[in-house]
Amino acid sequence: xxxxxxxxxxxxxxxxxxxxxxxxxxxxxxxxxxxxxxxxxxxxxxxxxxxxxxxxxxxxxxxxxxxxxxxxxxxxxxxxxxxxxxxxxxxxxxxxxxxxxxxxxxxxxxxxxxxxxxxxxxxxxxxxxxxxxxxxxxxxxxxxxxxxxxxxxxxxxxx
Numbered sequence: 001x002x003x004x005x006x007x008x009x010x011x012x013x014x015x016x017x018x019x020x021x022x023x024x025x026x027x028x029x030x031x032x033x034x035x036x037x038x039x040x041x042x043x044x045x046x047x048x049x050x051x052x053x054x055x056x057x058x059x060x061x062x063x064x065x066x067x068x069x070x071x072x073x074x075x076x077x078x079x080x081x082x083x084x085x086x087x088x089x090x091x092x093x094x095x096x097x098x099x100x101x102x103x104x105x106x107x108x109x110x111x112x113x114x115x116x117x118x119x120x121x122x123x124x125x126x127x128x129x130x131x132x133x134x135x136x137x138x139x140x141x142x143x144x145x146x147x148x149x150x151x152x153x154x155x156x157x158x159x
């Protein structure tokens with residue numbers, strides 16, 4: 001028997017496949033359903049569905065609900081902490097590949113914005129524009145123009 005954690009408007013309930021199979025569901029159209037449970041009738045309408053994210057927006061008896069469904073796999077992934085998002089953004093800039101520094105577009109103490117161009121690296125006969133990974137202030141520039149760098153070498157530190 002499969003168990004699901006269903007979030008309805010951020011309130012979690014646990015249901016199993018046996019409980020779901022007990023529901024008397026009649027499909028009226030592609031979006032409309034009649035549901036009978038314990039002699040109570042519910043009119044349900046599917047507003048939208050995102051099957052990749054396992055979410056639904058439904059209207060039941062005129063009330064709107066946002067539903068997220070977590071199967072056993074989703075529950076295990078959550079329990080293991082694999083859904084935790086690392087919110088710490090990388091600030092330092094490392095060389096993505098070996099190459100030659102053609103130009104440095106920032107100076108120490110300069111404020112930079114995420115995506116702003118900070119240096120030009122020549123690698124494999126191509127000029128690569130390296131950008132700031134996040135907002136900050138350039139604290140140290142560890143390279144100079146015409147320096148040869150290795151992959152992973154720290155180029156610029158941003159505080």
